[in-house]
Amino acid sequence: MLGYAEMTEVAVWVQTTQDATVQLRYWQKGKPETSRLSDPIRTSKENDHIALFRLTNLPFGTRFEYELYINGERIHRDYPLEFQTQPHWRWRTDPPEFTIAFGSCAYFNDPEVDRPGRPYGGEYEIFLAIHRLRPDLMLWLGDNVYYVEPDWLTESGMRNRWRKSRQQPELQPLLASTHHYAIWDDHDYGPNNSDSSFRLKDVALKVFADYFPQVRYGIPEASGCFYRFEWGDVEFFMLDNRTYRSPNNLPPSPEKRMLGKAQLEWLKNSLKSSEATFKIIACGGQMINPMVYFEGFGLFPDEQKELFDFIVRERITGVLFISGDRHFGELLKVQPEGGYPFYELTASPLTAGPANGHPDEANNPARVPGTWARGLRHFGLIRVLGKRGERRLVLSLCDKEGKPLFEYTIREQELRWEK
Numbered sequence: 267m268l269g270y271a272e273m274t275e276v277a278v279w280v281q282t283t284q285d286a287t288v289q290l291r292y293w294q295k296g297k298p299e300t301s302r303l304s305d306p307i308r309t310s311k312e313n314d315h316i317a318l319f320r321l322t323n324l325p326f327g328t329r330f331e332y333e334l335y336i337n338g339e340r341i342h343r344d345y346p347l348e349f350q351t352q353p354h355w356r357w358r359t360d361p362p363e364f365t366i367a368f369g370s371c372a373y374f375n376d377p378e379v380d381r382p383g384r385p386y387g388g389e390y391e392i393f394l395a396i397h398r399l400r401p402d403l404m405l406w407l408g409d410n411v412y413y414v415e416p417d418w419l420t421e422s423g424m425r426n427r428w429r430k431s432r433q434q435p436e437l438q439p440l441l442a443s444t445h446h447y448a449i450w451d452d453h454d455y456g457p458n459n460s461d462s463s464f465r466l467k468d469v470a471l472k473v474f475a476d477y478f479p480q481v482r483y484g485i486p487e488a489s490g491c492f493y494r495f496e497w498g499d500v501e502f503f504m505l506d507n508r509t510y511r512s513p514n515n516l517p518p519s520p521e522k523r524m525l526g527k528a529q530l531e532w533l534k535n536s537l538k539s540s541e542a543t544f545k546i547i548a549c550g551g552q553m554i555n556p557m558v559y560f561e562g563f564g565l566f567p568d569e570q571k572e573l574f575d576f577i578v579r580e581r582i583t584g585v586l587f588i589s590g591d592r593h594f595g596e597l598l599k600v601q602p603e604g605g606y607p608f609y610e611l612t613a614s615p616l617t618a619g620p621a622n623g624h625p626d627e628a629n630n631p632a633r634v635p636g637t638w639a640r641g642l643r644h645f646g647l648i649r650v651l652g653k654r655g656e657r658r659l660v661l662s663l664c665d666k667e668g669k670p671l672f673e674y675t676i677r678e679q680e681l682r683w684e685k
Contacts, residue, residue, distance in 0.1 A: 267446060462512065611646055615644075
């Protein structure tokens with residue numbers, strides 16, 4: 267699996283089924299004479315048979331091909347093995363055009379532990395459809411695996427669930443040629459609807475970071491799976507909605523929080539310091555939905571108001587929210603007082619069971635007409651297009667075959683403040 271990609275460094279993740287020595291050979295695409303061989307890494311039970319390669323001193327804006335060797339033997343694959351570094355475009359060219367895929371709620375059936383009856387997961391070919399579109403990066407917005415009762419009790423149980431899920435055959439081409447970034451929601455953190463009281467949240471973070479390597483998670487004064495990263499002129503603010511979460515059923519108060527004081531302060535400072543054209547805030551649960559029948563930021567109204575007021579007061583430009591969790595998809599649009607429209611694109615589920623939501627949500631006034639995706643598995647797609655000063659986001663939800671269910675364009679001028 268490809269992890270993060272920066273301008274001169276890329277992470278490549280490999281897991282073996284037994285103790286082994288792993289190496290990568292990689293070269294600039296079409297230039298085999300530039301071939302390099304990585305240092306070997308020994309996998310063992312102690313490191314969950316994971317080898318993490320951080321390939322450094324790479325030329326920026328370059329595509330590479332690579333080969334995998336286990337115990338000196340090349341492992342052949344019938345799909346592309348490619349990665350890329352980000353371009354060094356500032357002060358030189360227009361920002362790059364690129365494509366973002368995203369989704370949530372990926373359930374992989376395991377009859378040994380699943381509930382009796384009809385399997386909850388299915389239509390895994392959706393991952394092949396995402397791969398065919400060859401997105402530059404894939405964002406996993408929580409419930410990326412589903413811990414079941416035996417899993418969340420121990421670290422070994424968590425690792426077992428991840429190990430099994432990563433073996434899904436339809437996943438392999440996408441993992442091998444698209445760069446992956448992730449945050450969690452409740453099911454890949456702990457039990458259903460779990461919050462800050464989960465006893466193994468520190469262990470869960472260690473396991474999560476092993477399976478989705480990142481430059482860093484959290485900040486020195488506050489741990490968690492939150493972080494920020496850039497791709498071109500878009501900056502992503504990946505949020506942790508579990509580590510500091512108050513119980514959902516507490517009555518509203520200034521002390522009832524989803525993000526927690528330290529993470530919210532980090533987010534506000536990060537938004538204020540960002541110079542990105544678009545600022546994508548990604549969260550496991552919905553952020554702006556005014557109809558709160560299930561989990562969502564609306565259960566924490568004081569903290570939600572603090573963030574939204576900050577964006578308006580500080581005139582933060584270019585904000586777009588994306589989320590998962592709901593087992594249906596939609597595009598929401600809310601007009602804050604004194605601000606530009608807030609949009610949120612929700613995509614869910616990838617392979618878990620689809621749902622229809624609460625009956626009252628059929629008439630959600632915040633939903634952009636024609637964007638409600640119910641009863642089918644799907645993923646989100648965002649194309650970042652246009653020249654400097656004329657950038658636009660083309661948003662869509664796509665079905666399991668990759669067919670767009672709708673397209674909606676947001677131009678950078680729409681997410682700006684009137685002078």
